[in-house]
Amino acid sequence: MNLDDYVKLYNEAVFDTNRDRALKVVHDAMEQGVSPEDVVFQIVLPAMDLMVDAISKNFDANLAQHFMTARIADMVTAEVVPKFKKMPKVVGRVVIGTAMGDFHTLGKRIVIGCLKARMIDAIDLGVNVPAERFVDEAVAHEAAIIGISALMVHTATGENGCRKVRQILRERQLQDKIKIVVGGAAFRFHPQMFKTVGADTWAADAVTAGKVIENLLQEAQP
Ligand code: B12
Structure with missing residues (x-):
């Protein structure tokens, strides 16, 4: 599987409000060599953007989905950011x-x-x-x-x-x-x-x- 496949699987998991599945996707991706940086910047943050569009532009997402996407993003970044090659500077x-x-x-x-x-x-x-x-x-x-x-x-x-x-x-x-x-x-x-x-x-x-x-x-x- 490549990065795009993991992006798709992660988006599906957060839209299903399935935290365990989303975390598994992230873990599988890293086991297969996706970098922690790509997990955060290519998978997790774009999923937040998608969710906001879904809720505010297309009206095909609900509050629980929005909430879980942010909670999962919080969990993933807490786990994955310390694994960045170069620790990003706190902004x-x-x-x-x-x-x-x-x-x-x-x-x-x-x-x-x-x-x-x-x-x-x-x-x-x-x-x-x-x-x-x-x-x-x-x-x-x-x-x-x-x-x-x-x-x-x-x-x-x-x-x-x-x-x-x-x-x-x-x-x-x-x-x-x-x-x-x-x-x-x-x-x-x-x-x-x-x-x-x-x-x-x-x-x-x-x-x-x-x-x-x-x-x-x-x-x-x-
Ligand atoms: C869920 C809810 C509740 C829940 C709250 C549960 C909880 N733990 O938070 C409960 C049932 C407890 C509740 C209680 C009350 N509620 Co209420 N509630 C809502 C409801 C339906 C959704 C709010 C919500 O969580 N939205 C989802 C989140 C994700 O959206 P959000 O808060 O807007 O946040 C997003 C952005 O605004 C932004 N954002 C939020 N905060 C911040 C901060 C910064 C710095 C930035 C940059 C951005 C930002 O980013 C967020 C994510 O994208 C709203 C209706 C509505 N349309 O908002 C009414 C609403 C806010 N409630 C209202 C009222 C009146 C009450 C009560 C007084 C009802 C009562 N008679 O008891 C009490 C007040 C309790 C109190 N003192 O706070 C009114 C307010 C009306 C008004 N004109 O002032 C609303 C608008 C409903 C209505 N149409 O009448 N409520």
Whole structure:
């Protein structure tokens, strides 16, 4: 079998939400000489892209499929990346959590899977995160980006969410050092809303989040 065969088998497995089969495909591929780098960049990340297209453009995938694709990507990259010939440089660090008052977790978890697959160190702050904690944790972990997930209009636009994080960054004169990226259903329903709540940018889905955050991190580097 060649790389294309493994790509096909892996895509089938994640679309079937079959974690064990997906992991077996990866293990078989590596036993047959596919490099760990090709596993991540030719198999796992393109499968995430396919899934996002399936869910957002063609509407022929569901939430469970999306979720499992990201979870499997997270597992595979955790196992395979340490086997890279040259350890890829971590692109940067992000702290990410769900806004105060918001307990929705799925979107954030998927985003974290995608970030890790892109060698971005993502620290999960959990749900219902107070604004001060976003900033304190970003400073403590020297993260260049705060990611805020908000699924409800009031947690996206309310005084205890992104607006307050922005205010604290301003008060502590951290605006140039730490950027804010937002996402979640509330922002998907109103794509310009990130500006009114004081975020630097936003992303509509986890794959785009990975790309947007990677670009921001690269810009932030001296
Ligand atoms: C599943 C769900 C729940 C589950 C949550 C389970 C869990 N563990 O997460 C349960 C049942 C618990 C729940 C509870 C509630 N929910 Co609810 N829920 C949903 C639902 C159906 C799907 C959300 C979801 O997981 N989507 C799938 C993920 C993958 O998508 P996503 O979150 O958008 O994330 C993607 C992107 O947005 C982006 N992204 C996400 N986060 C981030 C962060 C960053 C930094 C970036 C860059 C990108 C990014 O990437 C993700 C992956 O591609 C939505 C409807 C909807 N259309 O979104 C309602 C919805 C969000 N819920 C809603 C409401 C009202 C509630 C409740 C108040 C209901 C109630 N009366 O109790 C409670 C609130 C609880 C609370 N305080 O948080 C409303 C909000 C309405 C509004 N206008 O504000 C919605 C929109 C449903 C509706 N149409 O009314 N909910």
